Amino acid sequence: MSQKDVIVTNLVGELKRGTLVLSVLLNTKESTYGYSLVQALQSLGIDIEQNTLYPLLRRLEKQALLSSSWDTTESRPRKYYQISPLGLEVLNDLTAHWQETNKIINTMLEEV
Amino acid sequence: MxxxxxxxxxxxxxxxxxxxxxxxxxxxxxxxxxxxxxxxxxxxxxxxxxxxxxxxxxxxxxxxxKENNLVIGSGYTDLFFFISKLIIFALSIAFTIIFVIGLLEGDLTPNKIIVDIARTIARIIGASLSAIAWVGIGFIILTRLNNDHHIDLEDDWTPKDLADIHIGPEGESKIESGLSIFFILVFIVIINTMPFLPSIAESIISSIYCMVPKPRKWFYLIC
Incomplete structure (x- = not known):
């Protein structure tokens, strides 16, 4: 891998990390568990690994943006996450900022 | 499984x-x-x-x-390293001075000089580690008390604070504060190593006092 490729990979990684919270909040409107969320995000084209997602889910839960509950009715107990009322408010604000940033970047790209 | x-x-x-x-x-x-x-x-x-x-x-x-469990808050890191470097520098100077005084007072045999050099290096390392450890503990306690790892020591700063700044050579204030810590450390080390110094100073002051003519009785009456 050339030096340019390494730089691009790192920068793309940074870009993706920045949008990860938005992606998770958008995909937890329905109650969902970790692995199912990984699959849902991957099917949408967001390449995220389990070991990155689970700590992120816990962090968002700690910040009260997600609520969680254990489902022990099935053979394997699973922890389900869902966006909280505070999470919805944050999501709305984040979405507005995302759209604004996107608009600015697009304007700059058109000028180039 | x-x-x-x-x-x-x-x-x-x-x-x-x-x-x-x-x-x-x-x-x-x-x-x-x-x-x-x-x-x-x-x-x-x-x-x-x-x-x-x-x-x-x-x-x-x-x-x-794990969250960002910083032992010392990022806002304190620069200050901690600055004080640590200063401690090493100040203690090196202080123990070197003590070593030179010891040389001037004692025998100048090569064996004794080598032993004293080794002892001085050991003292510098030991005292530096101990001092840095205590400073580190202080910063760790500060970080824990603040409970916020993104500490900003200048969070109450406003542009009005610039009014007191007189433009001069860069780093002047840093050197100034650095030197004060340095001299305090040197003083503490010298007093600790040579506890007889204050009594010598006291005897010098009292001998000077004896040489000065004593005021007459009428002086005390006026006062």
Missing amino acids: KLIEQYIYAIGKYLPYNSRKDIKKELYASLLDEIEATYGENPTQKELEAAITAYGTPRQVANRY
């Missing part, structure tokens, strides 16, 4: 105690979900090993769950 249980147990050893049980339970279920989706319900030992390898070492996995 003993291997998975052993893996989860190994991860648990590095996890924060409060959330360990919950994280382990979730990890176990999630890992089994992934293994089942990738290799089916009855994976071989090799497939299990491949899944675990892809997931990461126990320490790597646990570290992702």
Whole structure:
């Protein structure tokens, strides 16, 4: 891998990390568990690994943006996450900022 | 799936105690979900090993769950390193001065000089480590008390504070504060190493006092 490729990979990684919270909040409107969320995000084209997602889910839960509950009715107990009322408010604000940033970047790209 | 249980147990050893049980339970279920989706319900030992390898070492996995547990807040780091360097510098100077005084007072045999040099180096290292450790403990306590790892020592700064700044050579104020700490440290070390110094100073002052003519009785009456 050339030096340019390494730089691009790192920068793309940074870009993706920045949008990860938005992606998770958008995909937890329905109650969902970790692995199912990984699959849902991957099917949408967001390449995220389990070991990155689970700590992120816990962090968002700690910040009260997600609520969680254990489902022990099935053979394997699973922890389900869902966006909280505070999470919805944050999501709305984040979405507005995302759209604004996107608009600015697009304007700059058109000028180039 | 003993291997998975052993893996989860190994991860648990590095996890924060409060959330360990919950994280382990979730990890176990999630890992089994992934293994089942990738290799089916009855994976071989090799497939299990491949899944675990892809997931990461126990320490790597646990570290992702840890928040930025900084021992010393990022706002204090520069100050801590600055004081640490100053301590080493000041103690080196102080012990070198003591070494030179010792040389001038004692015998100048080569053996004694070598022993004294070694002793001075050992003292510098020992005293520096001890002083830096105490300073470090102080900063750790400060960080814990603030409970905020992104400490900004200048969070109450306003542009009005610029009014007191007189433009001069760069680093002047840093050197000034650095020198004051340096001289305090040198003073403490010298007083500790040579406790007889204050009594010598006292006797010099009293002998000067004796040489000065004493005021007459009428002076006290006026006063």
